[in-house]
Amino acid sequence: MNPIDHAFIALLRPFGGTEGLAHTSRLSVLACVIGLLILAFVFRRNGNKLKCLDMDGVPMKELGISSTSKTAMLFQPPLISKHGEKLAHDEPYIIRSGKHREVVLHTAEHVREFLRNDAKADRLLGQCVGALNGKKWRVVRSYFDPAYSHNASLVILPSFQNEVVKWLNTLKNDSLRTGVGRLVVHAPTSCKILPLRVIPQSFYGEAYDDDAYTKLVRVSQIQGQALKYAVTGRWQKYRWFNMLPTPSRRQLDRYHQDWQAFNLEMLETARKKGLAIPAENVFKGVQPDDAMSMDQYLQTIDEMIFTNIDITASVLAFMLSKLTKHPDFQQKLYEEIVAQKAEEGFNLNNYITRQTTLLHYLCLESVRLRPATWFSVPECTTIDKVIGRYKIPAQTPIIIDVRRLNTNALTWGPDGAEFRPERFASLSPNEYRYGYMRFGVVSGKCLGKHMAVVLMKVAIITVLERYKIEEVEMNIGVKDGDLAFIKRK
Numbered sequence: 372m373n374p375i376d377h378a379f380i381a382l383l384r385p386f387g388g389t390e391g392l393a394h395t396s397r398l399s400v401l402a403c404v405i406g407l408l409i410l411a412f413v414f415r416r417n418g419n420k421l422k423c424l425d426m427d428g429v430p431m432k433e434l435g436i437s438s439t440s441k442t443a444m445l446f447q448p449p450l451i452s453k454h455g456e457k458l459a460h461d462e463p464y465i466i467r468s469g470k471h472r473e474v475v476l477h478t479a480e481h482v483r484e485f486l487r488n489d490a491k492a493d494r495l496l497g498q499c500v501g502a503l504n505g506k507k508w509r510v511v512r513s514y515f516d517p518a519y520s521h522n523a524s525l526v527i528l529p530s531f532q533n534e535v536v537k538w539l540n541t542l543k544n545d546s547l548r549t550g551v552g553r554l555v556v557h558a559p560t561s562c563k564i565l566p567l568r569v570i571p572q573s574f575y576g577e578a579y580d581d582d583a584y585t586k587l588v589r590v591s592q593i594q595g596q597a598l599k600y601a602v603t604g605r606w607q608k609y610r611w612f613n614m615l616p617t618p619s620r621r622q623l624d625r626y627h628q629d630w631q632a633f634n635l636e637m638l639e640t641a642r643k644k645g646l647a648i649p650a651e652n653v654f655k656g657v658q659p660d661d662a663m664s665m666d667q668y669l670q671t672i673d674e675m676i677f678t679n680i681d682i683t684a685s686v687l688a689f690m691l692s693k694l695t696k697h698p699d700f701q702q703k704l705y706e707e708i709v710a711q712k713a714e715e716g717f718n719l720n721n722y723i724t725r726q727t728t729l730l731h732y733l734c735l736e737s738v739r740l741r742p743a744t745w746f747s748v749p750e751c752t753t754i755d756k757v758i759g760r761y762k763i764p765a766q767t768p769i770i771i772d773v774r775r776l777n778t779n780a781l782t783w784g785p786d787g788a789e790f791r792p793e794r795f796a797s798l799s800p801n802e803y804r805y806g807y808m809r810f811g812v813v814s815g816k817c818l819g820k821h822m823a824v825v826l827m828k829v830a831i832i833t834v835l836e837r838y839k840i841e842e843v844e845m846n847i848g849v850k851d852g853d854l855a856f857i858k859r860k
C-alpha cells in the first residue's frame with residue numbers, strides 16, 4: 372500500500388460511538404461542530420517541521436505537492452517520482468504536501484542506511500495490519516499468519532487450479548470477439564476476476580460460494596464508492612468532517628455495516644455447515660480482552676481482499692502483456708512447463724517452489740517492474756542517521772520510491788528498466804537485497820506473499836499450457852490491454 376492508500380484506510384475506519392450522531396439533537400451537533408473546528412484548527416498548525424541538512428549545512432531539496440500534483444500522486448505516482456528525480460538527481464529529497472514532509476529514498480545504499488541498526492519503525496496511520504506496528508502488529512499477525520504460510524498456500528493449490536480453469540472457461544463464454552480457437556481478452560479487466568474468486572476463498576474456505584461471491588462484489592462496490600468520496604472529497608481528509616452526518620459519512624457507515632455483516636455471515640455459514648475455514652481460527656483472536664479488536668480483524672481482511680485483489684490483478688495483467696511482447700521468452704517458458712510436466716514423478720508443488728526456473732524469474736521480474744505500489748508506506752527512523760550525506764534526525768518519516776529503487780542501474784545494470792526475466796539467473800539475492808522491493812522492504816512483510824506467488828505461477832502454467840498469447844493489432848473496437856489467446860493444438 373502507499374501512503375495515500377493508508378490515508379484512505381484511515382478514512383474508512385469506523386468511528387466508535389459516532390454512529391448515533393445523525394439522531395442527536397441539532398444543538399448538540401452544532402456544539403460538536405464548533406468544538407471539532409477548534410480542534411481541527413489547532414491540529415492544522417502542527418505540520419512536521421522536518422529539516423535535513425548535509426555536512427555543510429545545506430538543506431535537502433524539497434518537492435512541493437500542490438493539490439493538482441496530489442491528484443497526480445494518486446493516479447500517476449511515477450510522474451511524481453520523475454519530478455523528484457529531476458529535482459534531486461541521485462540524492463534523497465523531501466516531498467512536501469501541505470505541512471507534511473517525508474524524506475524520499477531511492478537507492479540500495481539509502482535503503483541499507485535507513486535499515487542499519489534501526490529497531491524500525493513507527494507506522495503512521497490506521498487499524499489494518501499494514502498500518503500497525505510493534506506489539507499490536509505482532510498480535511494481529513500471529514492470528515493471520517498461519518492461514519498464509521508457504522505450506523498453507525500449497526494446500527490450497529488444487530483449488531487454485533480449479534479456479535483458474537473455471538476462470539478461463541468464463542473468459543471463453545464472456546468474450547464477444549472469439550474466433551475459431553481464438554479469444555480476445557481485455558487483460559486488466561479479466562485479471563481482476565481471478566483474484567476476487569481466489570483470495571477470499573483462501574480465507575473463507577468453502578463458505579465462499581457463488582452466492583457469497585455475488586455479495587462480496589456488492590460490498591466491494593459500496594467500498595469503492597466510499598473510497599471515491601475519500602479520494603475526491605474536499606473535506607473528507609479531516610477527521611472531524613467524517614463525524615458529521617453527511618452523505619459520505621452515511622456511505623462509510625453503510626460500508627462498515629455491510630462489511631461486518633458479510634464477515635459474520637461467512638462465520639455463521641461455516642459453523643452451520645460444519646466447515647473448518649481459516650477465518651474461524653483467525654476470529655478466535657477477537658476476544659473480550661481485545662487481543663485483536665473487531666476493527667483490526669475487519670480492516671485487515673479489507674486490506675487483504677480489496678487492496679490486494681487489485682495489486683495481484685495488475686501484476687497478472689502486466690505478466691500476460693509482457694509475455695506477448697516477448698514471444699521468445701514466452702516460448703522458452705512454455706517449453707520449460709512442458710518439459711517439467713513430462714519428467715517422471717512430476718510434482719507441481721516442487722516446480723512452484725523452485726526458485727531457479729523461468730517461471731520464478733518471470734514472477735520476480737514482473738513485480739520488479741510493476742510493484743505493488745510506487746511509493747512505500749511511510750515509516751519513521753528511530754535514531755539519528757546519515758543517509759546520502761544528509762543528517763536525518765530520529766522520527767523522520769521515510770518513504771521509498773520503488774520505481775527508482777527497482778530499476779536503479781547500480782543494482783540492475785544499464786538495462787534495469789527493461790523486461791528481461793533471465794537476469795535473475797545470474798544474480799544472487801544478496802546482490803539486490805537492499806535494491807529490490809517486492810513484498811516489502813527487504814524482509815517482505817506482505818501477508819499474502821506465498822499465496823500470491825502460488826496464484827501467479829498456477830495462472831501462468833494453466834494459461835500457457837492451453838494458449839499462446841499474442842498482441843492484438845490495433846483496429847476499430849480494439850482496446851488498449853486487449854490480448855489474443857490462441858488455442859494450442
Ligand code: HEM
Pocket residue numbers: 372500501502512519570671674675676679680682683686738742743744748808809810811812815816817818819820822823
Ligand atoms: C503480487 C501480489 C502482491 C504484491 C506484489 C504484494 C506486495 C505487498 C507489499 C509491498 C506490501 C507492503 C509491505 C510493507 O509494508 O513493508 C504488502 C503488504 C501486505 N499484503 Fe501484499 N502483495 C501482494 C499480494 C497480496 C495478497 C494476495 C494478499 C492477501 C492475503 C496480501 C496481503 C497483504 C497484507 C495484509 C499486507 C500488510 C502486511 C503487514 O504490514 O503486516 N498481499 N504487500
